[in-house]
Amino acid sequence: MTTDATGDTGTTGDRDDGRPVEIGRKPRPHGPATVAVTAGRPPPVPDGPLNVPVVFASALHAGGVVGYARDGNPTWTPFEETLAALEGGGAGLAFASGMAAIAAVLELLPVGAPVVHLDHGYTGTRELLATAPAGRWEPRPVDICDTDATSAACAGAALLWLESPTNPLMEVADLRALIAGAHRQGALVAIDNTFATPLVQRPLDLGADVAVYSATKLLAGHSDVVLGATVTRDEDLTHRLAQHRRLHGAIPGPMETFLALRGMRSLALRIDRAQANAATLAERLSEHPDVSRVRYPGLPADPGHERARCQMDGFGAMVSFDVVGGAPAAEAAARSTRLIVHATSLGGIETTMERRAKYALEAGTPPGLVRLSVGCEDVEDLWDDLVHALRIGRLAAAVVPSATGG
Numbered sequence: 364m365t366t367d368a369t370g371d372t373g374t375t376g377d378r379d380d381g382r383p384v385e386i387g388r389k390p391r392p393h394g395p396a397t398v399a400v401t402a403g404r405p406p407p408v409p410d411g412p413l414n415v416p417v418v419f420a421s422a423l424h425a426g427g428v429v430g431y432a433r434d435g436n437p438t439w440t441p442f443e444e445t446l447a448a449l450e451g452g453g454a455g456l457a458f459a460s461g462m463a464a465i466a467a468v469l470e471l472l473p474v475g476a477p478v479v480h481l482d483h484g485y486t487g488t489r490e491l492l493a494t495a496p497a498g499r500w501e502p503r504p505v506d507i508c509d510t511d512a513t514s515a516a517c518a519g520a521a522l523l524w525l526e527s528p529t530n531p532l533m534e535v536a537d538l539r540a541l542i543a544g545a546h547r548q549g550a551l552v553a554i555d556n557t558f559a560t561p562l563v564q565r566p567l568d569l570g571a572d573v574a575v576y577s578a579t580k581l582l583a584g585h586s587d588v589v590l591g592a593t594v595t596r597d598e599d600l601t602h603r604l605a606q607h608r609r610l611h612g613a614i615p616g617p618m619e620t621f622l623a624l625r626g627m628r629s630l631a632l633r634i635d636r637a638q639a640n641a642a643t644l645a646e647r648l649s650e651h652p653d654v655s656r657v658r659y660p661g662l663p664a665d666p667g668h669e670r671a672r673c674q675m676d677g678f679g680a681m682v683s684f685d686v687v688g689g690a691p692a693a694e695a696a697a698r699s700t701r702l703i704v705h706a707t708s709l710g711g712i713e714t715t716m717e718r719r720a721k722y723a724l725e726a727g728t729p730p731g732l733v734r735l736s737v738g739c740e741d742v743e744d745l746w747d748d749l750v751h752a753l754r755i756g757r758l759a760a761a762v763v764p765s766a767t768g769g
């Protein structure tokens with residue numbers, strides 16, 4: 364037994380594979396970047412791969428616990444384990460897409476179940492609730508920034524559905540208060556944490572029952588995968604979600620989970636860089652004469668700043684801003700970038716932007732709002748491109764009234 368300068372005791376010994384290890388040290392939990400890099404690895408085997416390779420299979424030899432490939436695939440597991448570990452514990456489930464994960468949570472509810480949900484949120488969730496056969500759910504749209512009104516709407520509700528920050532208005536809800544209010548009234552709480560990722564916000568630690576992800580976005584991070592996921596700490600909920608996935612067939616492809624895990628290995632690096640870029644761009648945009656409002660909780664003047672500081676480990680890499688000149692100016696700006704990709708997605712390593720109202724009708728989205736998903740390029744290059752695009756936008760807005768106004 365040895366004692367080091369910190370007082371920890373340690374004994375050196377040998378592992379089965381012959382490599383010396385120190386044992387007896389006080390275990391310190393790994394930090395999130397380490398978890399992202401190492402979780403879900405198979406046990407080391409000489410000459411074995413560090414990560415689980417892609418397993419393409421539909422038929423499996425009989426006699427095992429999985430049985431059939433719609434019930435499980437070895438390539439799903441390390442993705443699910445890594446996501447759950449980043450969440451701080453629980454069970455992860457991969458789904459065919461973010462929407463498949465969202466639908467799975469909602470479809471666990473009985474027919475007619477009241478669902479309190481944010482009115483200014485991702486359009487797919489709202490559309491799913493609104494277009495379901497009459498009576499499937501009882502949607503109760505609310506302004507989740509209004510904590511009292513949201514809690515009041517939870518009376519008799521089966522589920523409170525949240526996003527924070529919201530897509531695309533970047534509003535921040537008081538998650539602890541809303542979750543506690545919903546639970547007091549017997550409602551489950553689901554949080555779509557796509558914008559934050561578990562590196563920036565951990566819904567289960569804040570008390571939510573289920574965290575939902577479009578892994579298509581920041582988790583996979585390279586704009587080449589469509590994938591979704593849930594994480595829960597409730598065994599029964601996990602079991603019912605897995606059963607739903609199996610019976611509705613909303614299963615992921617093995618290649619998608621492989622690529623998503625590969626992307627997650629560098630999530631901490633990408634998030635750090637993208638957040639730093641987002642903060643710089645948000646600050647500069649807020650002083651730009653062609654921008655009337657910047658929506659980014661990292662700005663001290665943002666209405667969501669204090670709440671974000673209390674419940675997030677950063678402010679994320681999404682920035683929305685309103686362009687002076689409205690839709691024509693925003694549209695022209697989005698079309699005329701040279702580096703930033705004009706596309707309706709988010710969370711890639713590359714920066715993308717769109718005039719949001721062109722692609723989705725999220726309630727309350729101003730026609731001239733641009734949603735910017737900030738990536739990992741050099742920030743000065745991004746800024747030059749934005750300045751150029753806003754100049755084109757201003758010129759277009761100046762031309763449009765005379766071209767159409769006759």
Ligand SMILES: Cc1ncc(COP(=O)(O)O)c(C=O)c1O
Nearest residue numbers: 460461462485530557577579590
């Ligand atoms: C916040 C949010 N949740 C869920 C989804 C749906 O994810 P997917 O496209 O993977 O189905 C999206 C897609 O843009 C999103 O932005």
